[in-house]
């Protein structure tokens with residue numbers, strides 16, 4: 224089998240898969256993409272008989288060609304194990320005639336666990352392969368979900384350390400408790416006085432700080448990135464789309480070769496891009512329905528071919544989709560442009576300079592794999608209530624955005640292809656919004672008490688992940704100013 228090489232969307236490369244994973248963001252500011260998309264390695268029938276870790280192995284092996292079979296099998300077995308609260312790993316629920324792919328059964332009850340439970344394993348295997356003995360240091364700023372999922376993934380992984388910064392007073396009480404109770408000698412959690420953008424800018428400055436990089440080098444360490452631009456997060460996400468199709472096939476819901484649509488609640492465009500890659504591997508996918516909340520920059524992009532971030536930013540009840548710059552979209556744009564790094568650089572420069580860019584007519588024509596839609600706050604709450612009242616099935620607000628968008632899409636198009644709505648968080652992670660929709664008027668002293676009320680009212684059990692942090696001891700208490708982030712990182716790396 225010919226090796227797959229990785230190139231930056233802005234031209235840098237080629238590098239191997241393991242180099243791309245260790246590096247994270249390419250040095251020219253672009254995102255690493257494979258030079259071709261491999262075909263599915265087995266027939267759909269064969270794939271439908273595999274366990275989740277075995278199926279994930281097949282997908283990883285097709286893309287990450289410089290890793291050995293033993294390495295990749297060990298990564299998959301180490302990631303998709305009892306950390307998940309069901310042996311299915313990613314169960315598919317049939318609710319009416321819609322299928323919900325539940326990606327929230329991992330450690331932090333959000334879909335980021337699907338990729339962040341395997342990324343540390345891939346990174347340490349990549350470092351061994353590159354004969355890089357440096358300790359890997361992950362710095363992450365988080366608005367809530369990514370930080371905890373990254374901490375849970377990297378905790379106690381030999382050869383790694385992780386520091387997470389979150390805005391002081393800017394995350395939900397459950398999210399804060401999840402982070403400050405994090406175990407693991409190699410973890411560090413710091414609240415910064417500022418908002419998420421301040422924390423994010425602070426982290427970017429640290430990553431670009433030449434003196435700090437040299438200091439790390441002296442100490443035998445190197446920075447890497449765990450955010451969703453790392454190709455090591457994207458590839459594992461392809462597996463659950465193949466798994467969803469395989470499940471439908473095994474259950475006799477579809478016949479081999481029948482198309483299936485996916486509706487994906489979208490922010491940074493990583494999750495839905497993995498679905499697109501699955502389609503390019505040969506998975507019979509009909510439409511990819513990209514669902515946005517009130518921050519509908521992607522809906523406008525798919526309807527007009529113009530990406531325009533010059534607009535107000537809204538805080539919504541689906542915070543992980545409150546994004547105006549969808550970084551992974553650059554990978555799609557690069558492909559639409561015929562893998563032309565010059566064209567990509569030009570469009571991305573316009574985005575930086577003018578805040579907008581327009582696709583060329585031939586690029587626009589290639590958008591037909593996608594449909595866009597959005598749901599506002601009222602529609603999101605109404606969808607949570609509708610699905611609960613009709614089917615006694617709970618949706619978190621992100622999944623509800625997608626579910627609402629799918630209902631609209633179906634009415635408008637009449638497309639009745641079997642459709643999977645991707646469910647990205649447990650409803651217990653957003654108890655306030657969910658209870659407001661299903662049991663209006665019920666209140667409680669705090670989010671933990673509200674989770675108990677939700678369990679009483681709905682009969683859905685409180686997930687172990689919530690109960691674990693409720694009484695766990697606080698291990699991280701540092702609060703600092705943006706200007707003190709560097710000295711705190713240095714102290715942690717001692």
Ligand SMILES: *Cc1c(COP(=O)(O)O)cnc(C)c1O
Nearest residue numbers: 489490491492493494543647648
């Ligand atoms: C991150 C996240 C999303 C958005 O996923 P992208 O890959 O950034 O498009 C949607 N829902 C939840 C709950 C998330 O945590």
